[in-house]
Amino acid sequence: MLRTPSKAEMEHASSVPAKQGEIFHKRKRRDSREEMTQELQIFKTEILGMLNSWKEEQAPIIKNIQKDLSEVKAQNVSIIKKYEDLEKSIKFFSAEYDDLKIKVEKLEKERKGNILLIENLESKFEEVQRHIGCKKIEIRNLPEIPNENLMQITEKLHGEIGCEYGPTTICDVFRVPARGGKIRPIIAEFASSKQRDNFIKCWKKAMGGSKPIASSLSGHNKIYVSEYLTPLAKKLFFHGRELTKQKIFKFCWTNHG
Structure with a gap:
């Protein structure tokens, strides 16, 4: 004889599969978490291994970099010191x-x-x-003779040109050095500049403006008489004569030094 299950039995029978399914799902979730945890652990281990391996690989490089940095630092210190020394020197x-x-x-x-x-x-x-030379004349190209008497020579020159001469007309007469083995010129100093100017005037008048030849004194040599010039004036006169040769000036002469 069949019996109809009671309501309580039916509820109990229906609740048993539900609880079993719930337990299954919980177990499945727990297993999934465990697997995920294991995978994370494995991933972590792999990452740590990779990091350790990279660290080992990079350690020599980092060591070399540190060494280079130390050297650069030392060089910088040396450069700074040299710069400071250079700055002090400057x-x-x-x-x-x-x-x-x-x-x-x-x-x-x-x-x-x-x-x-x-x-x-x-x-x-x-x-x-120039003041001292205002009483002097220069006689050039008169040959030297042994034991010559320059006072007598100047006296004869006065006679040849018809110029008055007395015992006190000439104060001193002497020869001066010449360059290149040339005849040494004679310097004659008069007692006054007036007597010197008078002699030059008589000389020019007697010679007619041409270059004189005093045969009794110089043979066939031409004697040149001019007023005494200082070295500076003589140099200036030389350049002046050069300009006349170049036709830049028509005349060039000296007067009172």
């Missing part, structure tokens, strides 16, 4: 240069002052020489 030389510049400027100023002083002294010396 400051020292700059100070020395400033001192030398001041000294050079001072010397340059003194040099300019000395040049002006020398020029003034040369100008005064030239004036003194």
Whole structure:
């Protein structure tokens, strides 16, 4: 005889599969978590292994980099020291240069002052020489003879050109050195510049403006007589004659030095 299950039995029978399914799902979730945890652990282990391997590979490189950095640091320290030494040297030389510049400027100023002083002294010396030379004449190209008497020679020159001569007309007469083995010129100093000018006037008049030939004194040599010139005036006169040769000037002469 069949019996109809009661309501409680039916509820109990229906609840048993539901609980079993719930337990299955819970177990499945737990297994999935465990697998994920294991996979994460494996991944972690692999990552750590890779990092350790990379670290081992990079360790020598990092060591070399640290070594290079140490060397660069040492070089930088050396460069900084050299730069500081160079800066000190530059400051020292700059100070020395400033001192030398001041000294050079001072010397340059003194040099300019000395040049002006020398020029003034040369100008005064030239004036003194010209004043002394205002009583002198220069006789050129008169041959030298042994034991010659220059006073007698000048007296004969006076006679040849018809110029008055007395015992006190000439104060001194002498020869001066000449270059290149040429005949040494004679310098005759008169007692006064008036007597000197009178002699030159008589000489030009007697010679008619041409170059004289005093055969009794010089043989066939031409004798040239001119007023005495200082070395500076003689140099200037030389350049003046050169300009006349170049037709730049028509005449060139001297007068009172």
